[in-house]
Amino acid sequence: MAGTLAACSLPQAGPTKGQIFDGSLQKDGDAFVVSVNDRVTRATAVVPALGFSSDFRTTPQLTSDTIRPGDTLGLTIWENVDDGLLAGDVGNSTALEEVQVDSGGYIFVPYGGRIRAAGNTPEQLRAVITERLMDQTPDPQVEVRRLAGDGSTVSLVGGVGAQGVYPIERPTRTLAAMLAKAGGVVIEPEIALVTVIRGTRKGTVWFQDLYKDPNLDIALRGGDRILVEEDSRAYTAIGATSQQARVKFETKNLSAMDALAQVGGLISVSSDPTGIFVFRNEKAAIANQVLGRDDLQGAQRLVYVLNLKEPNGVFQARDFVIHDGDTLYVTEAPYAQWSKSISLIVGGLTPIANVATLTQ
The missing domain is CATH 3.10.560.10 (Outer membrane lipoprotein wza domain like)
Structure with missing residues (x-):
């Protein structure tokens, strides 16, 4: 045997x-x-070796002070006369809601014409509109509000609570804040990877590193695509x-x-x-x-x-x-x-x- x-x-x-x-x-x-x-x-x-390049990390946060193509503005115009150019039957104020800044950076204001908005702050645009209307109605008072617009949105897909397109607003100007807005990650945080695609460039980081290293919590830009996926x-x-x-x-x-x-x-x-x-x-x-x-x-x-x-x-x-x-x-x-x-x-x-x- x-x-x-x-x-x-x-x-x-x-x-x-x-x-x-x-x-x-x-x-x-x-x-x-x-x-x-x-x-x-x-x-x-x-x-x-994961991380964002210097182009991502040095991009400043968007602020409400600069108007860009694609933004949506809200305008209110008060006239110092009872029967003004824009005022209706009740009151002497006129609200122009959701005024879209076109791809060339311009908006249209009745009796003010086509006005360059992109590159200006709301205060600068207010002064321009006031000057345009000054010849049409005495002592006009103008308020300019910058709302969220299509030019300041990002898309989130993958392992987040709610996939979709989100506007970049004051509380969601950085990557971590935007992820929180979308309901956070729904996969195991320890093996979650976050990729930001901006044009032809992209960077990937570990989700947990966003909270360990503040330099990785980059400022977002309109058109950014954010993908959250599990480590493969x-x-x-x-x-x-x-x-x-x-x-x-x-x-x-x-x-x-x-x-x-x-x-x-x-x-x-x-x-x-x-x-x-x-x-x-x-x-x-x-x-x-x-x-x-x-x-x-x-x-x-x-x-x-x-x-x-x-x-x-x-x-x-x-x-x-x-x-x-x-x-x-x-x-x-x-x-x-x-x-x-x-x-x-x-x-x-x-x-x-x-x-x-x-x-x-």
């Missing part, structure tokens, strides 16, 4: 720890196998783990220990805590730093080895950062292979049935 088992390959979840080391470049394989230590952990602790990063877990699957990140920074916990941790009767491997295509700059070289070019295949039985093994696994696209593989313990052998010996199967089962 021992000879029969020796001639056959027992079923297993993947390569053994020894087979992975045998496939290293050090032994004419195609990947560098590296044991994780403090230096390796620091060199590979890279997270996605994922890793693959295979081998002797409680779950084998492609798993999405649940935190902004995911450690190897967190990744193991997400798939149910190690299996006490079959997992080898000394054989936890992370397969990764590493950038040349990081690979050179990890390996202490300077001649590598292009992406390199690296296999990082974690040993939880080492004195600081758990700390290493807690500090080692998992990257998007990583493959986390846990080898089976030698005991697991021995258990399979014993179960076949004492399982009541004939030698011929054993061979057929193993072949399948």
Whole structure:
């Protein structure tokens, strides 16, 4: 029976720890196998570089002092005569509601004609209208109010409470305030990403960073598109783990220990805590730093080895950062292979049935 088992390959979840080391470049394989230590952990602790460019961060907030094309204005004109040019049957005031500033920046005022509004403050426009009407009616009094308009709106889509188009008003001139106006984010805040698209430019930040770094709470501009979406990063877990699957990140920074916990941790009767491997295509700059070289070019295949039985093994696994696209593989313990052998010996199967089962 021992000879029969020796001639056959027992079923297993993947390569053994020894087979992975045998496939290293050090032994004419195609990947560098590296044991994780403090230096390796620091060199590979890279997270996605997110943020807004200086163009976004230095844009000043919109103010109600400057009128722009697309804005909507409200005008009220009082005349100092009983039967004025604009006054109706009751009172001597005339309200002109929702006066649209056209694409050229002009508005039309009865008896005042076409007047340039864009670029002026409400006070400056009030003076211009007053001067225009002065020749038509004695001592006119004008009030100009700047309302929200189509030229000062942003669109919000994705994981927000209420998707839609929102005007940029006094309380909602910044990104965080506008998100609050839309009902906040409805996905897990820790993995929520906020992207602002302005023309051909765009920037992305973590939602939680908006409240940690005031510089990221940028001022909005009319036409901005805001997208809130869930982090799409994922890793693959295979081998002797409680779950084998492609798993999405649940935190902004995911450690190897967190990744193991997400798939149910190690299996006490079959997992080898000394054989936890992370397969990764590493950038040349990081690979050179990890390996202490300077001649590598292009992406390199690296296999990082974690040993939880080492004195600081758990700390290493807690500090080692998992990257998007990583493959986390846990080898089976030698005991697991021995258990399979014993179960076949004492399982009541004939030698011929054993061979057929193993072949399948």
